[in-house]
Amino acid sequence: MAIQGKTDIDQLLAKSLKEIAVRRPVEKITIKEITDKAGVIRPTFYNHFQDKFELIEWIIRTELLEPVEPLIRNDMIIEAMVLLFTNIEKDKAFYSQLVKMEGSVKFHDIAKKCVREVLLELIQNESSGRVSKHKWLTPEVISSYYAQSMCFATEEWISMGMIISPREMAEAYQYMLTRSLTDIIKEL
Numbered sequence: 001m002a003i004q005g006k007t008d009i010d011q012l013l014a015k016s017l018k019e020i021a022v023r024r025p026v027e028k029i030t031i032k033e034i035t036d037k038a039g040v041i042r043p044t045f046y047n048h049f050q051d052k053f054e055l056i057e058w059i060i061r062t063e064l065l066e067p068v069e070p071l072i073r074n075d076m077i078i079e080a081m082v083l084l085f086t087n088i089e090k091d092k093a094f095y096s097q098l099v100k101m102e103g104s105v106k107f108h109d110i111a112k113k114c115v116r117e118v119l120l121e122l123i124q125n126e127s128s129g130r131v132s133k134h135k136w137l138t139p140e141v142i143s144s145y146y147a148q149s150m151c152f153a154t155e156e157w158i159s160m161g162m163i164i165s166p167r168e169m170a171e172a173y174q175y176m177l178t179r180s181l182t183d184i185i186k187e188l
Helices: 006-021 031-038 042-048 052-073 077-090 092-098 107-127 139-159 166-177 181-187
Strands: none
Touching: 006 031, 006 042, 006 052, 006 092, 031 042, 031 052, 052 077, 052 107, 077 092, 077 139, 077 166, 092 139, 107 139, 139 166
16 A cells, blocks of 8 residues: 555554654654654654654644543543543553653653643633633643643553552542642542
């Protein structure tokens, strides 16, 4: 089957990176390794992505965040979380390597940026010009807060070996989101 367009190349490069990342630390993977495995030339990679970190960002957006957006827009938060964690679990070896990334660019930073952008767009669309009674609580601050929280919980779950199911993780995260610190301390 011939490769048709940009999305096909993007998927091919993503698949290549994922396969290599299972065997080697992400920070040590070169663009040449990715393109060799994908069967394309280096300039092809640079026609699609600036670097491997942008490719990781593309993977997070297309494989994790895009599928959950419709659920979030329809107030199906727990279902969105279950789907997110299920999709991470499907690529357990890849995401387990991503959370171990060392160097100047970390998985946390890439993931947080992606989640923040999605949440910011959702908040801005929903708030449609309303102003918070607290000046500091801008859509940017709110989206950053929840992106930080979501990424922390997800990274901890991955780092601990995904020992609980995606549904259990979604429910635990939902529990933390919907209670105050005081309530949680009292309930422990």
